[in-house]
Amino acid sequence: MALVDHVEEDPEPLVELANRHVVSARQFDRRTVAQLCRMAAMYETTPHLMQPPLAGKILISAFYEPSTRTRLSFESAWHRLGGDIMSITDPASTGIAKGESLADVAEMFNNYGDLVVLRDSSDTAVYEMLESLRIPIINAGNGIDEHPTQALADVYAIFKWRPALLDAQVSDADRIRIGIIGVPGRMRTVRSLLLFLSLFPQAISEVVIICDTDDPFDDGQKAELEQAGLKLRVARRLNNELPELDVVYINSIAWVGDTFERLGEELALTARSPLKPGSIILHPLARGEELSTDLDATPHNWYFAQARGAVYIRMALLTTITQRIYQVMDLST
Amino acid sequence: MALVDHVEEDPEPLVELANRHVVSARQFDRRTVAQLCRMAAMYETTPHLMQPPLAGKILISAFYEPSTRTRLSFESAWHRLGGDIMSITDPASTGIAKGESLADVAEMFNNYGDLVVLRDSSDTAVYEMLESLRIPIINAGNGIDEHPTQALADVYAIFKWRPALLDAQVSDADRIRIGIIGVPGRMRTVRSLLLFLSLFPQAISEVVIICDTDDPFDDGQKAELEQAGLKLRVARRLNNELPELDVVYINSIAWVGDTFERLGEELALTARSPLKPGSIILHPLARGEELSTDLDATPHNWYFAQARGAVYIRMALLTTITQRIYQVMDLST
Amino acid sequence: MALVDHVEEDPEPLVELANRHVVSARQFDRRTVAQLCRMAAMYETTPHLMQPPLAGKILISAFYEPSTRTRLSFESAWHRLGGDIMSITDPASTGIAKGESLADVAEMFNNYGDLVVLRDSSDTAVYEMLESLRIPIINAGNGIDEHPTQALADVYAIFKWRPALLDAQVSDADRIRIGIIGVPGRMRTVRSLLLFLSLFPQAISEVVIICDTDDPFDDGQKAELEQAGLKLRVARRLNNELPELDVVYINSIAWVGDTFERLGEELALTARSPLKPGSIILHPLARGEELSTDLDATPHNWYFAQARGAVYIRMALLTTITQRIYQVMDLST
Numbered sequence: 001m002a003l004v005d006h007v008e009e010d011p012e013p014l015v016e017l018a019n020r021h022v023v024s025a026r027q028f029d030r031r032t033v034a035q036l037c038r039m040a041a042m043y044e045t046t047p048h049l050m051q052p053p054l055a056g057k058i059l060i061s062a063f064y065e066p067s068t069r070t071r072l073s074f075e076s077a078w079h080r081l082g083g084d085i086m087s088i089t090d091p092a093s094t095g096i097a098k099g100e101s102l103a104d105v106a107e108m109f110n111n112y113g114d115l116v117v118l119r120d121s122s123d124t125a126v127y128e129m130l131e132s133l134r135i136p137i138i139n140a141g142n143g144i145d146e147h148p149t150q151a152l153a154d155v156y157a158i159f160k161w162r163p164a165l166l167d168a169q170v171s172d173a174d175r176i177r178i179g180i181i182g183v184p185g186r187m188r189t190v191r192s193l194l195l196f197l198s199l200f201p202q203a204i205s206e207v208v209i210i211c212d213t214d215d216p217f218d219d220g221q222k223a224e225l226e227q228a229g230l231k232l233r234v235a236r237r238l239n240n241e242l243p244e245l246d247v248v249y250i251n252s253i254a255w256v257g258d259t260f261e262r263l264g265e266e267l268a269l270t271a272r273s274p275l276k277p278g279s280i281i282l283h284p285l286a287r288g289e290e291l292s293t294d295l296d297a298t299p300h301n302w303y304f305a306q307a308r309g310a311v312y313i314r315m316a317l318l319t320t321i322t323q324r325i326y327q328v329m330d331l332s333t
Numbered sequence: 334m335a336l337v338d339h340v341e342e343d344p345e346p347l348v349e350l351a352n353r354h355v356v357s358a359r360q361f362d363r364r365t366v367a368q369l370c371r372m373a374a375m376y377e378t379t380p381h382l383m384q385p386p387l388a389g390k391i392l393i394s395a396f397y398e399p400s401t402r403t404r405l406s407f408e409s410a411w412h413r414l415g416g417d418i419m420s421i422t423d424p425a426s427t428g429i430a431k432g433e434s435l436a437d438v439a440e441m442f443n444n445y446g447d448l449v450v451l452r453d454s455s456d457t458a459v460y461e462m463l464e465s466l467r468i469p470i471i472n473a474g475n476g477i478d479e480h481p482t483q484a485l486a487d488v489y490a491i492f493k494w495r496p497a498l499l500d501a502q503v504s505d506a507d508r509i510r511i512g513i514i515g516v517p518g519r520m521r522t523v524r525s526l527l528l529f530l531s532l533f534p535q536a537i538s539e540v541v542i543i544c545d546t547d548d549p550f551d552d553g554q555k556a557e558l559e560q561a562g563l564k565l566r567v568a569r570r571l572n573n574e575l576p577e578l579d580v581v582y583i584n585s586i587a588w589v590g591d592t593f594e595r596l597g598e599e600l601a602l603t604a605r606s607p608l609k610p611g612s613i614i615l616h617p618l619a620r621g622e623e624l625s626t627d628l629d630a631t632p633h634n635w636y637f638a639q640a641r642g643a644v645y646i647r648m649a650l651l652t653t654i655t656q657r658i659y660q661v662m663d664l665s666t
Numbered sequence: 667m668a669l670v671d672h673v674e675e676d677p678e679p680l681v682e683l684a685n686r687h688v689v690s691a692r693q694f695d696r697r698t699v700a701q702l703c704r705m706a707a708m709y710e711t712t713p714h715l716m717q718p719p720l721a722g723k724i725l726i727s728a729f730y731e732p733s734t735r736t737r738l739s740f741e742s743a744w745h746r747l748g749g750d751i752m753s754i755t756d757p758a759s760t761g762i763a764k765g766e767s768l769a770d771v772a773e774m775f776n777n778y779g780d781l782v783v784l785r786d787s788s789d790t791a792v793y794e795m796l797e798s799l800r801i802p803i804i805n806a807g808n809g810i811d812e813h814p815t816q817a818l819a820d821v822y823a824i825f826k827w828r829p830a831l832l833d834a835q836v837s838d839a840d841r842i843r844i845g846i847i848g849v850p851g852r853m854r855t856v857r858s859l860l861l862f863l864s865l866f867p868q869a870i871s872e873v874v875i876i877c878d879t880d881d882p883f884d885d886g887q888k889a890e891l892e893q894a895g896l897k898l899r900v901a902r903r904l905n906n907e908l909p910e911l912d913v914v915y916i917n918s919i920a921w922v923g924d925t926f927e928r929l930g931e932e933l934a935l936t937a938r939s940p941l942k943p944g945s946i947i948l949h950p951l952a953r954g955e956e957l958s959t960d961l962d963a964t965p966h967n968w969y970f971a972q973a974r975g976a977v978y979i980r981m982a983l984l985t986t987i988t989q990r991i992y993q994v995m996d997l998s999t
Binding site: 048049052068075079080085285286287293307308311 | 440
């Protein structure tokens with residue numbers, strides 16, 4: 001796979017993530033993302049793992065907010081690495097007593113598993129639990145704050161498509177323009193994605209936020225991204241922007257607790273949209289009418305590849321956090 | 334076990350099922366059923382599998398309609414074959430967005446597992462998903478349409494009891510009369526069972542449908558079965574028929590969505606019923622008052638053996654679909 | 667670990683538990699508890715099991731009453747021993763037909779798993795199921811009756827703290843006074859704990875029940891314990907008793923079905939409580955305001971160690987019941 005050839009294997013950037021919590025996209029840098037993508041590509045092209053690196057390790061899969069995709073993606077990744085799983089999917093069946101603190105829940109997790117994946121409708125739960133956890137926790141979505149591993153899957157798709165964007169230097173002609181159809185201040189997937197994109201300002205000529213509000217950012221969000229070197233612009237008319245976009249990211253659904261809101265229903269992609277030739281479409285899925293099925297059979301469809309890659313990039317991240325990278329880096333020698 | 338001695342091992346009929354979806358009993362023929370029953374009997378008599386054939390394989394166990402028996406039966410089978418499992422048991426916790434298509438759910442399953450088992454209150458969901466699935470799916474009950482693996486367990490019990498019924502030629506004296514207490518047009522277990530029985534017209538003198546409606550069949554159902562060579566008769570009075578029945582199949586419960594209907598509450602079996610000596614009773618369970626516990630300790634009780642065998646016949650089917658038959662057929666050399 | 671050195675390894679007392687149901691604390695004697703604690707301590711100090719003793723074994727984890735801690739504790743133990751798990755956590759999704767008997771559920775479990783762990787709001791369900799089960803069942807809490815494995819975890823913590831209390835003879839100076847803040851007649855954890863403590867009258871100078879009712883015992887409960895040699899006293903004023911208590915056990919929450927009751931809200935422990943120096947506090951958790959977090963960082967905190975040890979003592983019990991003790995007793999040679 002081109003990505004494997006393009007990036008030289010280097011374990012050192014991954015060492016920083018060993019045994020660490022993964023809560024925000026801010027914890028990553030360019031070299032770490034490159035190595036994770038490389039390991040994910042190795043996993044994606046290796047049919048069988050000779051030695052499952054997580055044999056004997058227990059994952060606590062805690063999804064207090066509804067999910068199928070993210071949960072199955074993580075659980076599939078953990079299974080493929082040879083580990084065992086305990087699931088908590090319905091808070092009502094967990095018997096958490098009135099007033100039981102998150103600190104006590106964290107202490108319980110310390111005793112029973114080796115890693116926690118948590119999705120919660122509260123923005124703060126994962127941060128509160130960090131303080132008492134002695135095992136790593138991965139944020140699988142906290143309220144409307146972040147969803148770092150989804151964004152990692154998004155950029156993995158982009159770098160599989162154009163590995164050269166991982167380079168320290170990218171020529172003007174090779175830089176890409178990315179359109180994001182969504183609301184950065186209200187969507188955790190977009191918030192995390194923008195933070196990851198801000199690690200690669202050398203590869204991105206511009207990020208165009210396409211939505212139907214004038215001020216889609218949270219306080220300080222735009223400034224932080226621009227400070228990192230990302231060029232941002234807000235636009236309203238999707239079809240005006242499409243002919244110049246190399247990557248189109250769309251996500252009209254914002255999860256708020258157990259319900260969802262549709263934002264910007266006039267912003268939709270179909271086979272008749274004026275897409276730039278060679279451009280790719282990403283969508284974290286599940287999708288509704290904002291992304292038409294008549295695009296599925298076109299070369300623009302990278303959202304299925306994005307979903308497939310999500311398992312492998314999670315395998316790479318889990319291998320790294322559980323300090324098992326040396327068991328799998330032999331694959332490339 | 335008699336069945337193992339009676340049927341000569343032959344992998345060829347199983348090759349047709351390799352990597353195939355199993356949605357309807359119509360997909361099977363006599364020789365395939367015979368080989369599956371033989372493999373199930375091998376599993377039933379082999380205490381330990383040396384090499385678990387499904388190591389590293391992931392099952393997506395999707396039970397959108399309530400179930401314990403069928404789910405545990407499949408999951409037990411998959412565990413005993415050495416595979417891993419991800420369960421989806423509560424549709425409300427799955428976060429399926431309003432309007433997410435079954436095609437997209439199928440695409441997600443393609444990415445995260447190696448085989449799907451699906452139970453759904455919709456008759457059509459499994460057929461819709463087929464079109465987008467690239468991994469095999471097994472129908473574990475679709476509305477009131479079919480339940481092919483339950484029927485496979487039913488006939489496995491019959492052939493364990495009388496292996497000679499699997500032969501191409503069966504003498505008149507050895508043919509059996511089967512009574513089915515239930516409504517073929519409304520019960521998926523009965524619909525699938527009749528389709529399997531229609532593969533063995535040479536072994537069955539008559540199938541008697543015993544119920545309290547005059548026309549218990551769906552449109553075309555009776556004609557299809559008779560075309561295959563099965564002789565069918567409808568009767569009302571259970572006790573009139575019992576003395577001549579070699580196999581009595583009873584199932585008074587029809588699942589419709591999350592509730593159930595009891596059909597024919599006057600049709601019940603007890604130790605005082607005029608059962609033919611040597612006859613066997615089958616019931617897919619769970620049972621209510623239609624099958625009295627005072628029959629449990631009698632030789633007529635083959636419903637417990639039927640439930641036990643259900644794990645082994647599912648192990649045989651799963652081994653076949655995942656193309657692992659050559660890993661286990663060595664057992665018999 | 668001191669406990670391992672203090673107790674000589676002896677498989678004989680464990681042989682009695684092989685393949686047995688574990689329903690009540692009454693099934694244990696002093697020597698069996700000592701050997702289970704020793705094996706738990708071996709597990710607690712052994713980072714990796716060379717040969718997982720439960721490979722290929724299937725646990726049916728049936729929690730019909732809400733639970734996180736006990737379920738995760740058992741499932742973690744089973745996973746660490748190398749086994750597979752099928753979970754039933756929501757009775758509504760199990761499709762148990764109206765009128766399906768516990769005997770039939772037991773027969774189903776016989777076919778699909780190798781051991782059952784059951785928590786139920788009914789006192790009698792586990793006893794009813796016993797009669798039809800051919801695989802072992804462990805009571806993980808039946809109504810307000812018992813919770814034997816929780817109590818086993820409680821005494822494991824005590825014996826890790828003072829292994830010499832396991833001896834047949836304990837000097838007067840070394841005997842301990844145990845305070846139990848709770849209601850023995852209404853709390854299954856306390857009921858089971860007192861039964862276990864009654865196996866060690868030689869080590870206990872007195873058990874003080876501290877609560878705000880005059881008669882906290884069930885009919886015959888006090889007499890049974892005193893008959894075994896335990897000295898019991900009921901007191902009302904916690905702070906009067908604390909200075910003389912070596913072990914303080916607190917549990918203000920009694921589970922009744924899906925809700926809970928708080929009993930004795932005036933009985934609470936904080937860092938300002940007049941605790942005896944060197945005393946330890948135990949709490950089965952989850953906790954509320956009755957056990958203040960300002961005690962967490964003090965040497966009195968043995969409730970976290972108690973929760974951690976709960977996995978290892980369950981590993982020891984599961985190893986024993988599934989007749990695998992000889993696979994792990996080699997660890998100590």
